[in-house]
Amino acid sequence: MDLLQLRYFRTVARLEHMTRAAQELYISQSSLSKTISHLEHELGLPLFDRQGRQIKLNQYGKTFLQRVEQAFAALENGQRELAELTNQEQRRISLASMSVYLLPNLLQAFLKNHTDISIRLFSNPRRETLAQLERGEVDLFISSPPIEVTTVEQTSLMMEEILLAVPQGHWLAERETINLSEVAGEAFLALKPGYRLRELTDTFCQQAGFTPHIVFEGDEPVALLHLVKAGIGIACIPSLVWKSFPEMAVRSLHITEPRCEREMLLLYSKEHYLSSAAREFRDFIITYFAQFNQKRPA
Incomplete structure (x- = not known):
C-alpha cells in the first residue's frame, strides 16, 4: 500500500x-x-x-x-x-463567511497591523464550506448556527440581533419596537432558500403566527436593504449590517416578540494545522466581535 x-x-x-x-x-x-x-x-x-x-x-x-x-x-x-519552522511558509490565511458584510471592517482592522499576511476569501454555501474546512482548504469559517461535527472546533463570537427594516415614510417608521405579528400582511424581502437568514425569517414569522408574503428573493442582506429603501417591502436584517452601512436611509425596528437573534460562531478544524498567522487572526476575530456583544433593548 x-x-x-x-x-x-x-x-x-x-x-x-x-x-x-x-x-x-x-x-x-x-x-x-x-x-x-x-x-x-x-x-x-x-x-x-x-x-x-x-x-x-x-x-x-x-x-x-x-x-x-x-x-x-x-x-x-x-x-x-x-x-513554518523553517520560515518557508508564506503567511496566508483562508477565511470563509456567508455574511460578506461582516468582512470589510474586520479585514481592514486586522491587516492594518499585519501587512505581511495575505487573506483569501470564500463565500460558498454552508455545506460546501464545511467540506472545505474538513479538507483543510479553509482555515477559519464565520458561520451560524452551531453544528454537530466532532472534528470542528466552535467558538461563540456574539449573539446578533435580527432587526426589521422598513422604508422611510412607512407606517411603522416612527416606532422603535414591534411585535412581528403586526406585519403579517406586509410584503417581505428575503434571501433565497438555503441561506440561514432565510430559514430564520421563515421561522420567526411562523412563531409570530403567519407565513411571510415574499415578493423578492436575493443573495445578500445589503441588496435587501436597498430594495427596502426603494419601498418594495420590508425585511429581517442582521444588526451588524447597519453598523457596516450606517448611511443607509432605512429605519430599523427592534422585534420584541418573538425574540429574533442568531449566534455567530468561528469554526476551524481540529484535525488540520493552523499556522501562526491563522492563530493570530483567530484570536483577533474573537476580540473584534466581543465589542458587539451588547445587550439588546427589553
Whole structure:
C-alpha cells in the first residue's frame, strides 16, 4: 500500500465515478481500476459496491476513507508545520463567511497591523464550506448556527440581533419596537432558500403566527436593504449590517416578540494545522466581535 494508491482511492471515493476520477487524475481508466482492485485485494475487502458501470462507496470504503483522510491531513499538517519552522511558509490565511458584510471592517482592522499576511476569501454555501474546512482548504469559517461535527472546533463570537427594516415614510417608521405579528400582511424581502437568514425569517414569522408574503428573493442582506429603501417591502436584517452601512436611509425596528437573534460562531478544524498567522487572526476575530456583544433593548 502506498500514497499513490490512497490518493487514487480518495478521488474515486469522492466522485464515485471511475471515468471522471481517471480524468481528474490524468490516468487511464483501466490503470485506475487496476490500482483500486490491487488496494482492495491488499485489504482483503471490497471498498465499493459495483453494479455495471455504477460504483458506490460501501461501509468498508466509508470506514477506510475516514482513516485515509486523517492520514493525508496529518501529512499536510506536518508539511505546513515544518515549512513554518523553517520560515518557508508564506503567511496566508483562508477565511470563509456567508455574511460578506461582516468582512470589510474586520479585514481592514486586522491587516492594518499585519501587512505581511495575505487573506483569501470564500463565500460558498454552508455545506460546501464545511467540506472545505474538513479538507483543510479553509482555515477559519464565520458561520451560524452551531453544528454537530466532532472534528470542528466552535467558538461563540456574539449573539446578533435580527432587526426589521422598513422604508422611510412607512407606517411603522416612527416606532422603535414591534411585535412581528403586526406585519403579517406586509410584503417581505428575503434571501433565497438555503441561506440561514432565510430559514430564520421563515421561522420567526411562523412563531409570530403567519407565513411571510415574499415578493423578492436575493443573495445578500445589503441588496435587501436597498430594495427596502426603494419601498418594495420590508425585511429581517442582521444588526451588524447597519453598523457596516450606517448611511443607509432605512429605519430599523427592534422585534420584541418573538425574540429574533442568531449566534455567530468561528469554526476551524481540529484535525488540520493552523499556522501562526491563522492563530493570530483567530484570536483577533474573537476580540473584534466581543465589542458587539451588547445587550439588546427589553
